[in-house]
Amino acid sequence: MDLNYTPEDVAFRKQVRTWLEQNLPREVRNLEERRAWHRKLYDAGYLGMGWPKEYGGGGARPMEQAIVADEMAKANAPAPTNSLGIGIVGPTIVVHGTDAQKARYLRKILSAEELWCQLYSEPNAGSDLAALKTSAVDAGDHFVVNGQKIWTSGGAIADWGLLLARTDTKVPKHKGISCFLMNMRQPGVDVRPLKQITGSSEFCEVFMTNARVEKSDQIGKLGEGWAIAQTTLGYERGGRALARITTYSSQFNRLVEAARRLRRHGQPLLENPVVRQKLGRIWSEIEVERYQALRTLTQLERGEHPGAGGSITKLSYSEFEKRFMELALEILGPYGQLTKGAPQDFALDIDTAIGERGSWAYAYLWSRAGTIYAGSSEIQKNVIGERILGLPKETRADRVGGKA
Numbered sequence: 001m002d003l004n005y006t007p008e009d010v011a012f013r014k015q016v017r018t019w020l021e022q023n024l025p026r027e028v029r030n031l032e033e034r035r036a037w038h039r040k041l042y043d044a045g046y047l048g049m050g051w052p053k054e055y056g057g058g059g060a061r062p063m064e065q066a067i068v069a070d071e072m073a074k075a076n077a078p079a080p081t082n083s084l085g086i087g088i089v090g091p092t093i094v095v096h097g098t099d100a101q102k103a104r105y106l107r108k109i110l111s112a113e114e115l116w117c118q119l120y121s122e123p124n125a126g127s128d129l130a131a132l133k134t135s136a137v138d139a140g141d142h143f144v145v146n147g148q149k150i151w152t153s154g155g156a157i158a159d160w161g162l163l164l165a166r167t168d169t170k171v172p173k174h175k176g177i178s179c180f181l182m183n184m185r186q187p188g189v190d191v192r193p194l195k196q197i198t199g200s201s202e203f204c205e206v207f208m209t210n211a212r213v214e215k216s217d218q219i220g221k222l223g224e225g226w227a228i229a230q231t232t233l234g235y236e237r238g239g240r241a242l243a244r245i246t247t248y249s250s251q252f253n254r255l256v257e258a259a260r261r262l263r264r265h266g267q268p269l270l271e272n273p274v275v276r277q278k279l280g281r282i283w284s285e286i287e288v289e290r291y292q293a294l295r296t297l298t299q300l301e302r303g304e305h306p307g308a309g310g311s312i313t314k315l316s317y318s319e320f321e322k323r324f325m326e327l328a329l330e331i332l333g334p335y336g337q338l339t340k341g342a343p344q345d346f347a348l349d350i351d352t353a354i355g356e357r358g359s360w361a362y363a364y365l366w367s368r369a370g371t372i373y374a375g376s377s378e379i380q381k382n383v384i385g386e387r388i389l390g391l392p393k394e395t396r397a398d399r400v401g402g403k404a
């Protein structure tokens with residue numbers, strides 16, 4: 001693990017910080033303002049940084065991407081939009097798309113002219129994604145799509161979706177899936193926002209009834225959808241490694257400040273030995289996460305891929321975040337419950353992962369999400385058990401509670 005920044009990295013960080021000081025919007029109130037902020041970041045070269053240059057990206061190193069995200073977290077900068085477009089859809093098109101698809105879609109993803117969502121999960125196909133049932137039937141010059149997707153982040157604002165659908169029911173389930181680009185703005189696509197535990201509606205149900213997908217929008221060959229979904233690696237891999245830790249640190253400092261000001265039995269909470277011990281534990285966990293992030297970045301810089309080790313990182317920070325937020329609410333007591341109007345010193349006042357100006361209650365509720373999306377904690381444990389510890393592979397009987 002390399003703990004030192006090169007002189008170039010230090011200079012780059014300074015340049016990013018100066019740019020943010022001069023360009024940070026005071027507030028981003030709606031989608032159009034977020035799109036404008038996205039566009040500004042892209043024009044400055046701070047978005048799509050890891051994409052190859054020939055497709056409009058910056059060809060930047062993982063460390064440079066991490067520095068930009070980290071400085072944005074420090075500056076409390078609003079999140080850009082189209083994260084799934086830039087993180088998943090674009091890289092899929094770069095690797096598996098035709099020249100025509102690259103020319104048609106890539107620049108508009110980077111500039112957020114067209115917003116994208118990911119249409120993978122279904123009511124009965126989440127962890128077991130290959131069980132998906134949405135069908136795409138060949139109708140000559142196009143496919144006819146029928147079925148339902150769920151938990152579609154950004155579905156309500158998306159212009160296009162990266163779709164996995166079944167094109168063959170007679171072959172083993174992994175082999176009958178194909179990948180498509182689907183226009184979300186058509187009569188056969190009905191998007192219904194879902195109300196989340198946080199009160200917001202970032203994700204949706206998507207119902208497709210005789211929806212149309214052009215043949216020219218098929219990605220890869222028929223039946224290759226599963227392999228495409230598995231092998232596509234994002235280019236923004238340095239991504240949030242450091243930024244996440246910076247956000248934790250700033251939340252932690254606010255929590256300590258709140259514990260200094262809140263009094264119980266006439267004493268500042270910060271003087272209570274149990275509170276101190278619990279805060280100390282969280283602080284040491286943040287430091288562990290910091291070194292884990294630096295280890296990942298070192299691997300990426302050397303051109304190595306963390307592989308199954310990524311499951312350790314994801315399991316570790318997502319479970320930590322839940323413990324952290326639980327402690328925050330325990331310490332803040334009733335103040336932690338406020339979604340609006342918390343005294344300034346106790347307010348979280350940071351952009352959460354999804355870009356809403358947050359409260360502790362909101363961050364606490366949102367922290368549940370990290371242990372579910374992109375592979376739940378149990379799935380990460382399976383990967384660690386099987387691929388790192390070499391334990392026996394899970395069987396179907398294990399999955400259905402020993403009954404199969």
Ligand SMILES: Cc1cc2nc3c(=O)[nH]c(=O)nc-3n(C[C@H](O)[C@H](O)[C@H](O)COP(=O)(O)OP(=O)(O)OC[C@H]3O[C@@H](n4cnc5c(N)ncnc54)[C@H](O)[C@@H]3O)c2cc1C
Pocket residue numbers: 117118119120121122123124125126127128150151152153154203369372373374375376377378379382394399
């Ligand atoms: C905030 C958020 C955003 C999301 N955005 C998107 C999106 O944009 N597009 C999209 O397609 N999907 C999205 N998802 C869906 C996400 O990918 C799924 O929720 C996830 O794959 C889990 O699937 P599931 O919800 O069907 O749960 P299930 O797979 O039904 O799991 C239920 C429980 O069983 C456990 N479990 C399942 N299988 C096993 C096993 N083999 N061994 C041990 N335990 C097991 C799980 O860990 C979990 O606790 C999002 C989810 C969240 C929370």
